[in-house]
Amino acid sequence: MSDLNVLYDAPGPRARVRNSLYTALFLAALVAAGFWIHGRLSDRGELEWRLWEPIFTDSRLWTNFVLPGLQDTLIAAGLSMVIALPLGALLGIGRLSDHRWIRVPVGAVVEFFRAIPVLLLMLFANEAYFQWSNVTSDLRPLYAVVTGLVMYNASVLAEVVRAGVLALPRGQSDAARAIGMRKGQIMVSVLLPQAVTAMLPAIVSQLVVIVKDTALGGQLVQYTELRSTIGDIDNNFTSLLAAFTLITVIYVVLNFLLTSFAGWLERRIRRGRRTTGAVLTTDMTDELAAAGDVPGPGAAGGTAEAPRKGRG
16 A cells, blocks of 8 residues: 555655755754843843742742632633533534524524623623622622633534534434434434544643633633732742743643643543444344344344244
8 A cells, every 4th residue: 555645745855955954944043042032031130040949949929829820720710611511512412403493593692602702701791790690799700700711612612513513424313313213312322422532622622722711810800810920929029031931831731731631531532432342142142132122033024933942
């Protein structure tokens, strides 16, 4: 079997030399930019150890600011994920409904909330809770952040679910209908389990967006999440650059853990599907036929008798 790909031509000798030259030039430019940035920061005193030392030595920085901010970020992101995932799945299934009175309103809701920026959704939610609810001022920022994230991301996840289901071969639905399954059974038992693996990368990307968008709450509705602690860290312990670097590293670690878990889950799902098949022996088929779970040997014609065992 040929290894050639019709969408990609293997580079020839000149192309390989040219690509190597471009790579070397890019690396040289990258190193030069790094040295230039390092020099600028050194001239301004931003790299002095006294500015970075509190991150490693002062526990108050972590207990008073970083860890509480991280906790609030995880609370908002966790609540948003728990609500947005099932809501997005329901909206996605609603958009696939055969009933127009379900499909059209659900589609309008999805398109409406997808078109509004998360910033505005959080602001509207905060004002709505202030005007028309009894939510206390301490909880209102959390409610506003979670509401905005859920409305937007559930709408996006609905489109992910719809696209994942529609990407499956039509024969899956036809085969399920042929054995008498209803549409709800087909969706829950046949289509969604197969579409999960294909949808997982897009779902994880949206969950990463949820974690990052919690930072908007600190900027708009005074929610004390991780990013909002940068000013306090800068004023009390270290420089603004060091504070930004610390919070950036924490966000990178959080999202790396999330994507790593999703990758492990996807591999486990794929491996589980490869190993769940069972081979039916003749004795097992006879037992199922006797119980009425599968047709017997003569069921196709309707007149043949079951084979008799051992004539004497």
